[in-house]
Amino acid sequence: DADVTQTPRNRITKTGKRIMLECSQTKGHDRMYWYRQDPGLGLRLIYYSFDVKDINKGEISDGYSVSRQAQAKFSLSLESAIPNQTALYFCATSDLQGGSNTGELFFGEGSRLTVL
Amino acid sequence: GQQVMQIPQYQHVQEGEDFTTYCNSSTTLSNIQWYKQRPGGHPVFLIQLVKSGEVKKQKRLTFQFGEAKKNSSLHITATQTTDVGTYFCAGPNGNKLVFGAGTILRVKS
Numbered sequence: 001d002a003d004v005t006q007t008p009r010n011r012i013t014k015t016g017k018r019i020m021l022e023c024s025q026t027k028g029h030d031r032m033y034w035y036r037q038d039p040g041l042g043l044r045l046i047y048y049s050f051d052v053k054d055i056n057k058g059e060i061s062d063g064y065s066v067s068r069q070a071q072a073k074f075s076l077s078l079e080s081a082i083p084n085q086t087a088l089y090f091c092a093t094s095d096l097q098g099g100s101n102t103g104e105l106f107f108g109e110g111s112r113l114t115v116l
Numbered sequence: 117g118q119q120v121m122q123i124p125q126y127q128h129v130q131e132g133e134d135f136t137t138y139c140n141s142s143t144t145l146s147n148i149q150w151y152k153q154r155p156g157g158h159p160v161f162l163i164q165l166v167k168s169g170e171v172k173k174q175k176r177l178t179f180q181f182g183e184a185k186k187n188s189s190l191h192i193t194a195t196q197t198t199d200v201g202t203y204f205c206a207g208p209n210g211n212k213l214v215f216g217a218g219t220i221l222r223v224k225s
Contacts, residue, residue, distance in 0.1 A: 035215075042122075042204060044215075045214075090159070
């Protein structure tokens with residue numbers, strides 16, 4: 001079984017609908033992240049959380065919200081989806097490594113979202 | 117804010133040829149990470165470089181971190197079809213990672 005699990009893996013929805021993408025992990029890591037991938041733009045950080053009571057905006061948080069329900073769960077919501085939110089979304093986890101303020105990221109399989 | 121630029125965006129090579137992707141940061145980095153994403157897959161961590169001028173090898177892959185810690189490169193010797201995918205570099209901005217746009221590698225057999 002995957003250490004970082006995302007659901008759903010694929011979703012097609014309509015403009016204006018509310019969408020939730022869920023992420024759960026069994027790695028025991030405190031840090032969790034949501035990234036968005038678009039062709040030619042790489043991976044852009046939406047939100048991140050360093051523990052259950054900690055939520056931080058990334059570089060492209062507008063139009064998104066998150067909830068850290070437990071150490072192992074971090075969900076991403078689109079309150080009113082729009083077509084330019086069509087993308088591949090990745091959840092990731094990390095733990096600190098010695099000598100570094102940013103640990104290796106472990107990514108989920110991805111959730112492909114299409115907004116019509 | 118900090119930017120991480122990666123070139124080329126795309127490269128198509130003949131199997132057996134070498135491949136290099138370059139990463140440049142607008143600021144000095146404490147470390148740099150490299151990831152590989154196979155087509156249809158998710159990014160997977162390859163390596164982290166921390167020291168100025170550091171060179172690390174993984175079989176046919178050679179990773180370098182510049183002396184000024186503002187640039188890095190990944191070189192693949194004698195590419196194989198299993199090397200296809202997108203290669204990303206990522207540098208820290210505070211306590212989060214900023215990714216380059218990635219280099220897509222295609223290998224013709």
